[in-house]
Each structure stands twice: as structure tokens, then as C-alpha cells.
Amino acid sequence: MSRSKKMADGALTSPLIRKPIQRMFAVFLLPTFVCFCIGFLWPFIQGIYLSVHSFTTTTNVKYVGFQNYAKAFADQGFRQAFGYTALVAAVSLVLINVLAFFVAYALTQEIRGRNLYRSVFFIPNLIGGIVLGYIWKTIIDSLLPVSMSIQANYGFWGLMVVMCWQQVGYMMIIYIAGLQAVPMDMIEAARIDGANGWKTLWNITLPNVMPSITICTFLSLTNGFKLYDQNLVLTNGAPVRRGIGQTEMLALNIAKTFSTANQRGVAQAKAVLFFILVTAISLIQLRATRSKEVQQ
Secondary structure (H helix, E strand, O other): OOHHHHHHHHHHOOHHHHHHHHHOHHHHHHHHHHHHHHHHHHHHHHHHHHOOEEEEEOOEEEEOOOHHHHHHHHOHHHHHHHHHHHHHHHHHHHHHHHHHHHHHHHOOOOOOOHHHHHHHHHHHHHOOHHHHHHHHHHHHHHHOOOOOOOOHHHHHHHHHHHHHHHHHHHHHHHHHHHHHOOOHHHHHHHHHOOOOHHHHHHHHHHHHOHHHHHHHHHHHHHHHHHOOHHHHHHOOOOOEEOOEEOOOOHHHHHHHHHHOOOOHHHHHHHHHHHHHHHHHHHHHHHHHHHOOOOOO
């Protein structure tokens, strides 16, 4: 390490530099904390408060206790939306991460134009969900014998196509970063020991890429549960049987409930349950994948 480098590191750790920063820490933190309280914390607390009230506006409320939660659990459409959302999240989790990993693995090899290919795969992530949904709805409906709004299976797989097309490129970037961080000496040692490409991938590469897998599974899982715009555009919950949308996901179900007369409190209770559900599943997933990470 050069002398100038040592002097620079010493300056950063010097009490003369650190003490003023520590004294002014609250001043630098205050704007971000205020924005957090205004944009997230207060609406979140108010949402929990409204979930036990019947209301038309946030100032015209009537306490009803846990009746809204009871109505939410009794709503067959909400239960149907929960099951459908869980299916979408599980299938998209597998498809997106498998495709993203193998695309990333291919684009970390010595091939010509790999930076161009990375850009091409990433570009769909830049397109807004509503616009993307309308584009793919036109394409898919023109290729199918019936509309996705008529056949639930077509709606499900149409949603998978759109989700994969949009999210694979983003997850690919994270996997590429993880693959490039794998120690080359471990891979070379495995090759010297006679390990083939598959064994090297399974026993060396994957364990070292687990931090990236943790991030990507977390993002794809939460994105699958929170999906709203593509679901709205592609099928809007149709087809409807006995008043229940067969392709309606939780976010869309909550939005429709909120727009129904005298059901805003029920919709808010559903939103709180939705938050608890996504948080619990995400924490379980993070704990499960982080336990498999290796220390380099």
C-alpha cells in the first residue's frame, strides 16, 4: 500500500474528521427521516387505524372493530385471489430465476457482443407495466384462438410471459455481478481435480452465488405477490364465474373492493392482511436462502 493511500485512510479515521460528522449526523439524517415518515410511516399507521373503521373519507370514520377483517376472511373472491396470487408468485419465482441465471451464466462466458446482449435483455425492465401489458395483450390475443379474458389458462400463461420478459433482464444483472465475484482459483482448482462443467457449476459456482440468489428470489417473490398493473391490463381478473374473477390477484382484488360502495374499510383490512402475508413470506425466504450462503 502506498504512503499516500495510508495517509488518506488515516485521515478518514482521524478523530478530527469523524467527530464533526458524528455531531452533524442527525442533521444529515433528518431530511430522509422526515420523508420516510411522511411517505411511508404515517400512511402505514393510518392504514392500520382505518382497517378497523368503516369510512368514506379519512375524516368520516366509524369504529367497527374487527368486522372488516371478518368480512375479508369471509370473502370468497379474496380467498380465490390469494390462491391465484400464490400460484403466480411460485411459478414466476422459478421461471424468472432459472432463466435469469442461465442467461447471466451464458453472458459471462467469452462470447462476442455480450455487452450488447446484456443491454438487450435489460431494456424490457425500463418499460412501464401498463404500457408493457397493453403491448403484450395485443400480441398474445392475436396469436391465441380466444382472448385471455375468456380462457383462464391463457391468462395465467400470458401473465407468465409478460413477467418473465420484463424481469429476467433485471435479475440477470444481479446474477452477473454474483458470477463475476466467484473466486477463479476455486474454479481452476476444481478443473485441476477433474470436475466437469456441471459439477463445477453445482458445487462451486452456485454456493458462491447464493447472495445473488437471495436477492433475486426476494425481489421476484415480492414482485409476484404485489403485481397489479399487468394483471389489470391483461385480464382485469376475467373470466368471471359466480361473481369471482378467476385470474384476479390480491392487489387487484383490494383495489376493486376499495372502489365498491361502503367497502373501503374491508379493502383496508385486506391491505393490512396483504402486508402481513408478503412480509412473513419474504422473511421466511430470506432466512432460508441466507442459511445456505457460504463465507468467502
